[in-house]
Amino acid sequence: MSSSDQQPQDPQPVQPVQVFYCQVCTFPVEYCEFGSSLTRCKEWLAEAHPTVYEKFYSDEALQSKIGTLSLEAQAKLEKDTAKKEAKAEAKADAALKKKMASQVLIKRIERNKRKHVTAIHGLEAFDIDLKKAAKFLAQKFATGASVTKNAQGQDEVVVQGDVADEVLEIIEKAGSGNVLKGVPVANCEIVEEKKKKGAEGA
Amino acid sequence: MFKKFQPSSDISGQTPPKSSVQRSIRAAVLSQWKIEPETLEAIWPKKEGLIHVKCREHISIYTVHNEPLFFQHFDGPLYPTLRLLHKYPYILPKVGVDRGAIRFLLAGAHMMCPGFTSKGGYLPPADAALPVGALVAVHAEGKEHAVAIGITKLSTEEIKKVNKGVGVEIATHLGDDLWAIQSL
Numbered sequence: 343m344s345s346s347d348q349q350p351q352d353p354q355p356v357q358p359v360q361v362f363y364c365q366v367c368t369f370p371v372e373y374c375e376f377g378s379s380l381t382r383c384k385e386w387l388a389e390a391h392p393t394v395y396e397k398f399y400s401d402e403a404l405q406s407k408i409g410t411l412s413l414e415a416q417a418k419l420e421k422d423t424a425k426k427e428a429k430a431e432a433k434a435d436a437a438l439k440k441k442m443a444s445q446v447l448i449k450r451i452e453r454n455k456r457k458h459v460t461a462i463h464g465l466e467a468f469d470i471d472l473k474k475a476a477k478f479l480a481q482k483f484a485t486g487a488s489v490t491k492n493a494q495g496q497d498e499v500v501v502q503g504d505v506a507d508e509v510l511e512i513i514e515k516a517g518s519g520n521v522l523k524g525v526p527v528a529n530c531e532i533v534e535e536k537k538k539k540g541a542e543g544a
Numbered sequence: 545m546f547k548k549f550q551p552s553s554d555i556s557g558q559t560p561p562k563s564s565v566q567r568s569i570r571a572a573v574l575s576q577w578k579i580e581p582e583t584l585e586a587i588w589p590k591k592e593g594l595i596h597v598k599c600r601e602h603i604s605i606y607t608v609h610n611e612p613l614f615f616q617h618f619d620g621p622l623y624p625t626l627r628l629l630h631k632y633p634y635i636l637p638k639v640g641v642d643r644g645a646i647r648f649l650l651a652g653a654h655m656m657c658p659g660f661t662s663k664g665g666y667l668p669p670a671d672a673a674l675p676v677g678a679l680v681a682v683h684a685e686g687k688e689h690a691v692a693i694g695i696t697k698l699s700t701e702e703i704k705k706v707n708k709g710v711g712v713e714i715a716t717h718l719g720d721d722l723w724a725i726q727s728l
């Protein structure tokens with residue numbers, strides 16, 4: 343585009359630097375060695391960008407990057423990185439296990455003779471945005487839905503009306519883009535909650 | 545500043561500031577960073593509203609199109625986010641720490657004077673010395689891109705002279721909880 347012949351040369355904005363970020367740890371690739379996933383970072387880089395990998399992890403590069411750091415300090419750094427990595431992996435494993443073990447309860451709660459509400463409990467364990475889920479379900483069933491604290495003080499999605507079976511079906515079929523995606527149906531259970539004393543309305 | 549920072553619990557609200565306030569923020573950015581008005585205009589076009597994201601402990605993050613661009617503690621200086629600094633590295637003066645300091649920095653430590661004065665460190669020469677309270681891009685030995693953004697606690701000449709204690713207070717660094725937030 344030439345705009346110079348129109349106006350007396352407006353100052354042009356400086357173009358941003360394109361930093362090459364690691365797809366695994368999000369750091370600029372030169373900093374992967376300080377993250378907690380170096381092994382995976384290297385695997386990804388060697389596969390996706392072999393020339394860049396060469397630049398950072400060839401023997402020469404490894405030699406020169408030590409810079410003014412003493413050999414002992416470098417060894418300590420590498421040990422630290424390995425430790426950090428092991429720790430991060432253990433943590434991720436534990437988190438995944440916990441996630442796979444957590445339950446989603448879809449509660450059919452009796453309000454009075456004919457009226458029910460459906461409370462969905464435990465979605466947050468699967469990284470579902472509760473507010474978005476409530477909004478989505480409200481729209482889907484053309485009813486009211488909100489995020490409400492239950493008696494134990496935990497957040498639940500509460501939908502007006504008896505939609506427990508439909509919710510389960512939505513979870514089962516949820517594809518990419520759906521707010522309820524990623525919840526394993528095997529972890530969901532529908533339970534009945536009959537009206538009893540102290541069952542307070544939302 | 546962003547240790548244990550969780551968007552879900554540490555953000556209290558998002559509001560667009562009044563246009564007069566936006567004007568004064570723009571003026572503050574232009575005076576605090578070494579940035580050309582037209583470049584700032586490309587990052588934050590005047591017709592695009594700035595959003596003020598209010599966070600715990602009087603931290604404010606400012607976003608355009610959900611992308612965090614800068615932040616502030618109370619009404620202190622406006623720090624660019626590290627991702628923005630990576631795009632426009634010249635907007636802040638540079639200091640550098642040696643390789644040994646990197647892992648402490650990434651663990652959230654402020655930077656001690658010896659990290660800058662040792663062989664792998666870097667401070668501007670006397671004729672480009674920085675005063676106390678200057679925003680700085682913290683670079684690291686052997687690395688191209690900045691690793692953190694901080695504010696000087698001593699002038700750079702004093703850092704050379706005193707050579708102990710905290711020289712630069714770190715506001716945000718690679719891998720902190722602000723780094724994790726790519727959009728708000």
Ligand SMILES: [Zn+2]
Pocket residue numbers: 364365366367368369371373374377379383
């Ligand atoms: Zn990486």
